[in-house]
Amino acid sequence: MTRLTIPTEKPPYVVKEEPLGNAKHVKIIGIGAGASGINMIRTLRKNLTNYEFVVYEKNDKVGGTWFENRYPGCRCDVPSHNYQFSWRPNPAWSNFFSPAEEIEQYLNETCEEEHMLDSIKTRHRVSGAWWDEHRGLWDLNVVNLETGEEFKDQANFIIDGSGILNNWKWPDIPNLESYKGDLIHTANWPKDFDYANKTVAIIGNGSSGIQLLPAIQTDVQKLYHFIRTPTWVIPPRIMTMKMMGGPAKDMISQIELDDKENFSPAQIEKFKKDPAFYRKFVKAIERDISGVFPVLLNGGPVQKFAQSKTVEYMTAMLGGDEKLCKALIPQFPLGARRMTPAPGYLEAVRAPNTELVTGGISSVVPEGIQLESGEIIKLDVIICATGFDNTFVPRFPLVGRYGNVQERMKAETPKAYMSCALPGVPNYFTSLGPNAPIGHGSVLTLLEHIARYVARVIGKCQTEGIKAVAPSDAAVEDYARHVAAFMPRTAWAAPGARSWFKGSGGAADAPVTALHPGSRLHFFHMLERFRGEDWDYVYDDGGGANPGRNRFHYLGNGFSTMELDPGFDSTWYLDEEADSKL
Known part of the structure; x- marks a missing residue:
């Protein structure tokens, strides 16, 4: 039996009466006016x-992290x-x-x-965003934090x-709210807070904790420093640049710095x-920063050398104190946690009024902190240098x-396309999404790329x-693999090392979700070209003419915006350097 095929009639195609290169109007909504938004x-x-x-x-002002973080040190x-924009030296x-207030x-x-x-x-805070497939638009709820009013907005694109x-x-410590003294987070530091002559606890030895401790140690009466994981404290960066013999070594010797x-x-x-000398200095330091990646490769000679020197430095700064060395010098590879230069930290830990506490915390009590041993440490102030929510779960x-990306991010390891786009989330981009190069030197120049x-x-x-455009599921899955x-291959994934680089709240054996799989220059190189084959597209409907969503509708009326612009050199292709721009 022969099956009859009835041809389906396509809608008539209508040429777009605009030149090639014409840009349609779009509305873009950005979230956050920190360095990324600026x-x-x-x-x-x-x-x-x-x-x-x-x-x-x-927030009340721009600046993001540098508006919010104002703790001493x-x-x-x-x-x-x-740590500046290349376009704004x-x-x-x-x-x-740079100190925070200067940034x-x-x-x-x-x-x-x-x-x-x-x-x-x-x-103003974005409180929700919903994609409308038919319209190709985002509908957003926004709260005016001054008035409490919530209103709606819409956009073609969101840049988070x-x-x-x-x-x-x-921190996840039982009965934290029961404490009767001053309870402070480093990222929410009270203005003009007076800690002098008080008994103070600092919980955490990430970058905030080890900057804060030497800044307040000499002024407090007693300081208890609670840590649960050792951390690498590298020698002063200038000393390291000279010791490693990198590109900055010669330039540093030409710079006037005090102690x-x-x-x-x-x-x-x-x-x-x-300006020529200034630029030479900046570029030398940048080359040094970009060359750090070999330190992070497991078992390599650079890592072995750097780790041995760091152990020597920490041991010397701790005065060879066996108890302190055991508590503070890690057994995991250099770089498994963020490597932090911390002038004065190791010396401050040794001070007579500082006590290092490595025993587990059972709970907070009204008068202070109770250890798992049952001992209660009475305190005037508890300072939590316990970091941030790094789970990549959207805040709205x-x-x-x-469906809701929040639920998906909570249920599985966060995945993104080259850190800046999510599968199934059209016309949405994030500046520092999953596996972004947040630990790869200056974030400001990373944001530019x-x-x-x-x-x-x-x-x-x-x-x-x-x-509408979104990375394909297959491309995101391949990238995640x-x-x-x-x-x-890297120290970041070292088993047993807790770090905010890892998912599941920094669990020791969780996958690395916060860092790029390669060097700083590797990331730049990766983003040089747009791989169109990795993306799914939905085309415009022709403004009502309905050309069957033809992907070539944009070719228009046969003219180019180049030839219609009187200021454009319409014979640019005759220039000698034209063939070098491939």
Whole structure:
């Protein structure tokens, strides 16, 4: 029996009466006005046309992490002149490692002088986002934190720059709320808090804890330092640069610094007046930072050498004290937890008024902390240097094609496409998503590369008639398999080492979710090209003409925006360097 095939009639195709290259209007909503959101404003200005960008920021001011973190001793552990935007150099940094208030000032001045504040709505928090497949739009709920009013907004694209180091959390200790004294988190430090002559506990020895301890130790009466895992405290960075003989060694010898690593006034003036020397200095330090990756490769000669020198340094700074060395010097590889330069920390741990506590905490009681041994330590102040929620679970319902991303992130290991896009979540990008290079040197220049990548994707959608774009499930799964196979090569995945680099709240044997599987330059190289084959597309419907969602509808009326722009060199292809731009 012969089956008859009845041809289905396609809707008539209508040519788009616009030139190739015309950019459709899109609205973009950004979340967070920390370094990521600030840089994104500038990147979109430089790379896109015909768009609207609104950034919702929950705090009173811009700055993100550097607005929120203001505990004594807070500073960046990346050299100052590399912890800045490449497009906004600051030769006037006061110290080799910038204090928090100086970084916050830098970000504020950048916003003001680059006229960015009109794009930012402070005291506004996104409370939910829902993808509408038919319209190709995000519907958002936003709360005005000044008035309490909740209102709706919509956008073609969301760029989530809320970060992973500003959603602080209390430690999971029973009866924490029962404490009657001052209970403080380092990321929510009370202004002008007086800790002098008090009995103080610092819980945690991550970067916040080891910066805070030497800053307050000399002023408190008694300091109890509670830790549960040793951590690597590396020698001063300048000493390390000289010892390892890296690219910065010769430049460091030409720089005037005092014993607290402050730049001399003459040095700052030279940076301002000699741009060539300043740039040479910045690039030398950057090369040194980018060359750290071999230290993290398990069993390699660089790691062995660096680890042996770090053990020597820590032992010397601890005065060879057997008890302190056993408690503080890790047995896991160098780099399994974040390597932190901590001037004064090891010396402060040895001070007569400091007591290191490694025994487990049973609970908090009204007068202090009760140990598992039953002993109660009476305290005036408990300071929790216990970090942030690094689970990558969105802070609001984010509902894409597969439902609420919050539920999916809680149920399985977080996965992303090259850290900046999620499967089944169209037109959504994140600056520092799962397996981003957060531990790979200066995050500010990393954000620049991510922002340019995101801008290229949005620009493609604007000019090629794409309504929705998301990484394919297969591409994300393949990328996740590569990450999982690569990480055991590194110290980050060391079994038995608790770290916020890992999922499941930093559990010792959890997979690495917070770091990129490669070096800093490897990440930059990876984002150079947009792999269109890894993405799924939904095309525009032609504005009602309904050309069957033809992917080539954007080709338009046969003309190019290039030839219609009187300021464009329409014979650029005759230039000698044209063939070098492949």
